[in-house]
Amino acid sequence: MMAARIWRRFRRHRAAVAGAVALALVMGGAVLAPLLTPYSPTALDPDHALEAPTPRHPLGTDDLGRDELARLLYGGRVSLLVGITAMLVGSAIGVTLGSAAGYLGGRVDAAVMRLVDLVLSFPAIFLLLILLNWTAGRAPVALMVGYLGLFGWTGLARIVRAEYLSLREREFVEAARAGGAGVRRVVFRHILPNAMAPILVQAAFAVGGAMLAEAALDFLGFGLPPEIPTWGNLMTQAESYLTSNPVLVIAPGAVVTLSVVAVFFIGDALRDALDVRAQ
Amino acid sequence: MTSYVLQRAAQAVALLALVSLVGYAIMNLAPGGPLAVYMHNPQVTPERIAILRHQLGFDRPWYARYVVWAGALLRGQWGDSYYTGRPVLAMIGERLPATLALMLSAFGLAIALAIPLGTFAATHKYSWGDTALSLGSFFAWAMPTFWFGLMLQLLFAVRWRLLPVAGMHEIGNASLPDLVRHLVLPALVLGLGSIASWSRYLRSSLLEVLSQDYVRTARAKGLPETRVRQRHMLRNSLIPIVTLIGLDLHALFSGAVITESIFGWPGMGRLFLEALNNRDYPVQMAGLMLSAALLVAGNLMADLAYVALDPRIRYR
Numbered sequence: 001m002m003a004a005r006i007w008r009r010f011r012r013h014r015a016a017v018a019g020a021v022a023l024a025l026v027m028g029g030a031v032l033a034p035l036l037t038p039y040s041p042t043a044l045d046p047d048h049a050l051e052a053p054t055p056r057h058p059l060g061t062d063d064l065g066r067d068e069l070a071r072l073l074y075g076g077r078v079s080l081l082v083g084i085t086a087m088l089v090g091s092a093i094g095v096t097l098g099s100a101a102g103y104l105g106g107r108v109d110a111a112v113m114r115l116v117d118l119v120l121s122f123p124a125i126f127l128l129l130i131l132l133n134w135t136a137g138r139a140p141v142a143l144m145v146g147y148l149g150l151f152g153w154t155g156l157a158r159i160v161r162a163e164y165l166s167l168r169e170r171e172f173v174e175a176a177r178a179g180g181a182g183v184r185r186v187v188f189r190h191i192l193p194n195a196m197a198p199i200l201v202q203a204a205f206a207v208g209g210a211m212l213a214e215a216a217l218d219f220l221g222f223g224l225p226p227e228i229p230t231w232g233n234l235m236t237q238a239e240s241y242l243t244s245n246p247v248l249v250i251a252p253g254a255v256v257t258l259s260v261v262a263v264f265f266i267g268d269a270l271r272d273a274l275d276v277r278a279q
Numbered sequence: 280m281t282s283y284v285l286q287r288a289a290q291a292v293a294l295l296a297l298v299s300l301v302g303y304a305i306m307n308l309a310p311g312g313p314l315a316v317y318m319h320n321p322q323v324t325p326e327r328i329a330i331l332r333h334q335l336g337f338d339r340p341w342y343a344r345y346v347v348w349a350g351a352l353l354r355g356q357w358g359d360s361y362y363t364g365r366p367v368l369a370m371i372g373e374r375l376p377a378t379l380a381l382m383l384s385a386f387g388l389a390i391a392l393a394i395p396l397g398t399f400a401a402t403h404k405y406s407w408g409d410t411a412l413s414l415g416s417f418f419a420w421a422m423p424t425f426w427f428g429l430m431l432q433l434l435f436a437v438r439w440r441l442l443p444v445a446g447m448h449e450i451g452n453a454s455l456p457d458l459v460r461h462l463v464l465p466a467l468v469l470g471l472g473s474i475a476s477w478s479r480y481l482r483s484s485l486l487e488v489l490s491q492d493y494v495r496t497a498r499a500k501g502l503p504e505t506r507v508r509q510r511h512m513l514r515n516s517l518i519p520i521v522t523l524i525g526l527d528l529h530a531l532f533s534g535a536v537i538t539e540s541i542f543g544w545p546g547m548g549r550l551f552l553e554a555l556n557n558r559d560y561p562v563q564m565a566g567l568m569l570s571a572a573l574l575v576a577g578n579l580m581a582d583l584a585y586v587a588l589d590p591r592i593r594y595r
Contacts, residue, residue, distance in 0.1 A: 015414065015417075118294075118297075121294050121298075121571075121574060121575060121578065122298055122301070122571070122574075123298070123529065123533070123567060123570040123571045123573075123574050124533075125533045125536065125570075126302075126533070126551070126566060126567045126570045126571075127301070127302060127305065127567070129551075129552075129555055130302060130305050130306050130309075130555070130563060130567065131305055133306070133309045133311075133555060133558070134305075134308075134309045134310065136311065137555070137556065208420075208421060212421075212423055215423045215425075215426075216423060216424065216425065216537055219423070219425040219537065219540070220536065220537065220540060220552060221552075221556075222555070232423070235423070235425070235426055235429070239429065242429055242432065242433055242437070243433075243437050246433055249426070249429055249430075249433075250430070250433075252426075253422070253423060253426030253429070253430070256421075256422075256423050256426065257418065257421050257422045257423070257426070260420075260421035260422075261417050261418055261421035264417050264420065264421055265417060268417070
């Protein structure tokens with residue numbers, strides 16, 4: 001009945017419902033890519049390079065004759081995967097440190113909050129670019145996810161800490177402790193479920209942020225290796241053909257915008273539906 | 280107040296020192312390094328490489344080089360570029376004005392648009408215009424910046440031929456109108472995020488002020504509505520925006536890296552990217568330190584402006 005109320009309030013946000021549908025379509029396209037296109041995203045076909053959209057190639061072909069629709073669909077797998085996993089890494093760090101700070105308080109709290117302040121006063125983009133030179137300016141997927149997660153946990157840590165500070169004084173926590181539950185059990189089984197709402201909202205925005213960051217790094221030439229089709233790499237590689245074959249740039253950018261705006265709408269509606277006070 | 284400022288300034292300096300140490304370590308510990316390009320070049324003999332290595336100090340550990348670098352910086356010496364051999368300060372001097380012009384234009388554009396848009400949204404709450412602005416800001420945040428830039432180029436420069444595609448000047452034309460024509464698209468791309476967030480923030484800030492007692496008092500004593508809005512509401516709701524603006528100063532500098540790449544703008548952002556590709560450590564350090572200084576200064580300014588503007592806040 002709780003879920004029903006949340007759903008009823010979420011449904012009021014038409015933009016978020018439309019976003020959820022759009023995101024489902026984009027994700028479905030990425031997952032079902034082999035069923036939706038007969039082409040490989042990496043098979044070269046130089047005889048048919050830079051073709052305009054035709055029924056055979058609904059979005060045309062790129063400069064190496066690769067089918068753009070296939071690259072868009074398969075590229076979605078990478079871009080969405082990076083966005084979601086980077087959010088998971090960032091959330092894991094943020095939730096762990098934030099709950100430690102909020103629940104344990106004292107010196108742990110002071111240390112974690114100082115660390116948050118420190119990370120926030122570092123020029124993240126510049127350091128990230130310098131860090132990317134460790135792997136010759138391009139990062140494999142797992143490393144990219146790690147980097148994005150490492151720079152994207154501070155906001156969540158603050159929010160989780162604030163939640164824990166107020167929740168740890170509540171009766172149900174007292175009761176759990178009196179019942180003999182250990183620290184880990186109290187923190188993760190009793191308090192965490194009650195702090196889920198702001199974490200979910202923050203997570204939605206983090207997915208969008210990570211996807212945008214990855215695409216921007218692709219554009220600067222410091223993203224995922226160019227041979228991996230990602231939405232960012234698609235746009236970057238088509239930049240020179242902006243005048244002759246604009247669809248090669250328009251399509252991937254439109255799909256990124258649609259996906260990111262969809263998760264933002266969902267996050268915004270969740271904030272309202274789950275009763276999270278605005279930041 | 281003075282002791283508060285001094286304390287914050289000391290923190291800022293310590294922070295900059297820490298950023299420089301971390302940045303220097305990450306840079307210098309990266310595999311490869313500036314001399315790697317010569318390794319496979321048969322024209323460059325091993326002896327020559329050994330001389331270069333000694334000249335650049337790479338025969339010593341990185342922390343020893345860091346001490347030398349930091350000591351020189353304290354005396355105002357930024358060193359010479361590994362790649363061009365020219366003084367870093369001169370290279371920055373050539374590029375910084377372009378970046379500052381871009382940042383200032385984006386900043387000015389954002390202020391000029393965000394204040395009326397935010398005020399309109401607050402005074403027409405839940406109207407279709409407010410809804411459209413709200414949806415618009417979500418799209419502004421969700422678009423990849425460089426894609427937005429490429430779309431503007433496609434429409435305004437390629438299709439309609441209204442504005443130049445890229446660059447800062449037509450060749451042989453250094454007039455101000457020409458510069459402004461070249462600035463329009465990059466400034467819009469760089470400022471879009473700020474327009475969206477400042478106007479949204481101003482809207483909620485205004486709505487909060489709207490229900491304050493002093494606004495009701497101002498209305499009750501018969502002040503004209505425009506005066507209530509401008510003097511009593513807008514002024515007070517701009518205080519929290521100042522914080523946001525201070526924090527965004529650094530975002531504009533970071534954003535310039537992408538904007539300059541889209542529009543071939545000859546500024547610091549592109550210099551930094553070139554330095555990354557050339558493993559030009561002194562220039563990389565200069566870019567890193569400039570951005571760190573902007574971040575720290577922006578935070579400091581935000582805090583101090585907050586204190587200066589809001590008489591209710593006092594630091595001992």
